[in-house]
Amino acid sequence: MSERPAHRPTAILVGVQLPGVGDAEHAADLAELARLVDTLGYEVTDTVTQRRDTLSKSVVLGEGKLKELAELTGGKGYVPSAVPVKKDKARMRRAEESGEADDDEFEAADDDDDGQVPIVGRDVPEDSKRRPGLIAVDHELGPSQARNLEKATGVQVLDRTGVILEIFHRHARSREAKLQVELARLAYVSPRLRETGARGERQAGRGAGETELELDRRRIRDRMAEIRRELEAVHREQDHRREHRAGQPTVALVGYTNAGKSSLMRALTGSQVLVADQLFATLDTTIRALHPEAHPRILVSDTVGFIKKLPHDLVASFRSTLDEARHAGLLLFLVDASDPTFREQYAVTREVIGEIGAMQAPTRLILNKVDRLDETQREELRREFPEAIQMSALDKDDVARLRATIVAFFGQALVEAELLVPWPQHALVAQLHGEAQVLSEAHEEAGTRVRVRIEPDTLKRVQAALASSSPGA
Ligand SMILES: Nc1nc2c(ncn2[C@@H]2O[C@H](COP(=O)(O)OP(=O)(O)OP(=O)(O)O)[C@@H](O)[C@H]2O)c(=O)[nH]1
Ligand SMILES: [Mg+2]
Incomplete structure (x- = not known):
């Protein structure tokens, strides 16, 4: 567990239970949102939920629920300038209740914000009366929904995608991850930009006839193109390294x-x-290579995890990070078997792996964290998933058994071969000790005769190397 500061900012969760979403699923979705918000460093103090046929187009929640939420935040409880311009109020209310309200009618005319989507550090005044720092909504929000909700509550609003992108932003360490996250954030922000009517300094660089909004969008497009170019360079480098590991x-x-x-x-x-x-x-x-090392050496890759309703742009930008999975000879699907929603999590993982085209390799299901289950629960899981490996990543014996399973799996693909390595190429013998199982080794006049169990592709590579340097080749 990581250290937590004594006074964490607080957050309120908002969820609408739409038709077709059961109580358990709704509760699980909100519990997951709570974990996401917790990872962002907030303490969740309240959850406001409502059953509705659709999200209210203006503020997600209905009028009464919005008031309830605003009481928790100290906000107004309504969108200040929600004065219909053309329609009368009663009609607007009816339309709003039926989820048909026209977004723009609820927009403030004296909009003073900067047109940026509320993704990070949006300046909503924080007072000392423990006003929450964040409202996290478990749905995709349109720009005016988020804006209106902020106006009615006085608190920064993030939707689920915004929360996930923010976590990615904070956790990105490598240059590649930073670029990928920036790309996904720009893709998220761009359609949410709107005309601000701002003046003065922001007009610099604007082309003839280009509006502020068009200028902002163009800047984003340019930056996205630049990031893609930078990423291509990073990926070429990675492909190169992967070729090196081929086989x-x-x-x-x-x-x-x-x-x-x-x-x-x-x-x-x-x-x-x-x-x-x-x-x-x-x-x-x-x-990294399995350790203690196997012969031939076996590599293991660990990568970014998945989540329900993973933003599509994020999957797209992390595609190459997932490339290792696409090139793997064996996919181990890990689930936290102690999480009651793991079946759905497993389904989500398979779906994303399928989408990125990585499902060709054989797969094994690993029910991890079974140390948290009792024998009855394990037995039930054995019946439900007879093929799965039950284990705990924290248990040495379990890990050793899994290691043996992995080695045996790749062992099936090995073929036996005999090679004569001439003296001038003696370095190949040492290489074979890393890349194959050496069964026997005999020194002869012409060189070293080695019997190996080896991967067919590696065997071809070694044979080609021997042939190309043999006299007369
Ligand atoms: N009890 C128990 N805890 C485990 C086990 N395996 C992992 N954990 C704990 O689960 C938490 C998450 O583990 P990680 O290994 O970081 O999980 P991950 O899949 O890499 O997660 P992300 O990188 O965040 O996607 C940590 O607190 C681990 O200590 C296990 O078998 N049993
Ligand atoms: Mg991890």
Whole structure:
């Protein structure tokens, strides 16, 4: 557990239970949002929910619920300038209640904000009366919904995607992750920009006939193009490294965020990757060899986790981070079996992995964290998932068993071969000890005769190397 400051800012969750969403699912979604908000550093103090047929187009919630929410925040409870310009109030109210209200009618005319989407550090005054610092809404919000909700409550509003993007922004460490997050944030912000009517200094650089909004959008497009170019360079470098590893058996750990991928990575490889009881602790892909080493060497990759309703732009920008999974010879799907919603989390993971085209490799399901379950629960899971491996990433024996399973899996693909390595190429023998299982080794007049169990692709590469340097080739 990470250290927590004594006085964390507080947050209120808002969710609408739409038709077709059961009570359990609704509660699970909100519990997950609470974990996301907690990861952002807020303490969740209240949850305001409502059953509705649709989200209110203006402020998500209905009038009464909005008042209830505003009482918690010390806000007005209505959108200050929600004065219909053309329609009469009663008609507006009817339309609003039926979820049909026209967004723009609720927009303030004297809009004084900067047209930026409320994604980070939006300046909503924070007073000392423990006014919440954030309202997190468990749905995708349109720009005017967020804006109106802020006006009615006086508190910064983020939708689910905004919360996730903010966590990614804070957790990004590598240049690649930072670029990918920036790309996703710009894709999120761009359609949410709106004309501000701002004047003066912001007009600099504006083309003839170009409005403020067009200028902002153009700047974003330019920056996105620049980021894509930078990312391409990063990816070329990665492809290069991957080519270098080609033929080496690789197992990819994939799964929902917090399933325990990095913990298992540590246990299998002895590496010091970050493990934290947080959502999206890992954003980069790490590749390490199994330790103690297997022969041939087996690589393990740990990567970014998934979540329900993962923003599409985020998946798109993290696609190459997930490339390791696409090239792996074995996919281990990790779930936190102690989480009652793990079945759905498993389904989400399979779906995203399918979307990025990584489902060709054989897969195994790993029910992790079974140390938190009792024997009856484990037995039930054995019946439900007879093929799955039950384990705890924190248990040495479990990890050793999994290691043996991985080694045996790649062992099936090995073929036996005999190679004669001439003396001038003696370095190849040492290489074979890393890349194959050496069964026997005999020194002869012409060189070293080695019997190996080896991956077919690696065998081809070694044979080609031997042929190209043999006399007369
Ligand atoms: N009890 C128990 N806790 C575990 C187990 N495996 C992992 N954990 C804990 O679960 C939390 C998340 O573990 P991580 O390994 O960071 O999970 P992850 O899948 O890498 O998560 P992200 O990188 O955030 O997507 C940490 O607090 C771990 O200590 C396990 O088998 N049993
Ligand atoms: Mg991790």
